[in-house]
Amino acid sequence: MKDMQKLMKEAQKMQANMMAAQEKLGELTVDTSSGGGAVKLTITGHLDVIDLKIDKDAVDPDDTEMLEEMIMVAVNDGIKQAKEMANKKMEEVAGPLAGGMKGGGALGF
Numbered sequence: 001m002k003d004m005q006k007l008m009k010e011a012q013k014m015q016a017n018m019m020a021a022q023e024k025l026g027e028l029t030v031d032t033s034s035g036g037g038a039v040k041l042t043i044t045g046h047l048d049v050i051d052l053k054i055d056k057d058a059v060d061p062d063d064t065e066m067l068e069e070m071i072m073v074a075v076n077d078g079i080k081q082a083k084e085m086a087n088k089k090m091e092e093v094a095g096p097l098a099g100g101m102k103g104g105g106a107l108g109f
Contacts, residue, residue, distance in 0.1 A: 014094060021093040028089070030081040035070035043078035045086050 025045025033040040038058035042051035058067055 017093045018090065021089050025086050025089060028085060030078055030085055032074050032078040032081060034073040034077065035066075039067075039070040039074045041074050041078050043075075043082050045082055045089070047079055047082055049075065049078070 026048075028045040029042050029050065031040065031042050035055075035058055038055040040051075040053045041049055043049050052071075054067070054071075058070065060066065
């Protein structure tokens with residue numbers, strides 16, 4: 001019975017640590033760019049784009065498709081990096097249990 005109580009306490013502690021780490025992800029950011037730096041963005045661990053800069057030389061009214069492509073590349077790369085960062089942080093908190101969370105576990109990463 002004591003083992004069960006100990007296990008429950010450990011699970012509650014890990015859950016609290018995971019929630020704190022999840023909250024902290026909103027404060028962590030990754031920076032990415034595309035088009036040789038023509039498009040730069042910052043994205044949080046919660047996958048919120050918080051900054052986007054477009055070099056004025058990248059804006060060509062006759063070729064908006066190129067700018068659109070650069071933005072998509074930067075955003076997709078930022079999302080990928082932010083997910084990797086989030087997974088790494090969650091693994092640090094969960095330790096050996098994190099292996100079962102990779103690829104879309106309870107946190108949706």
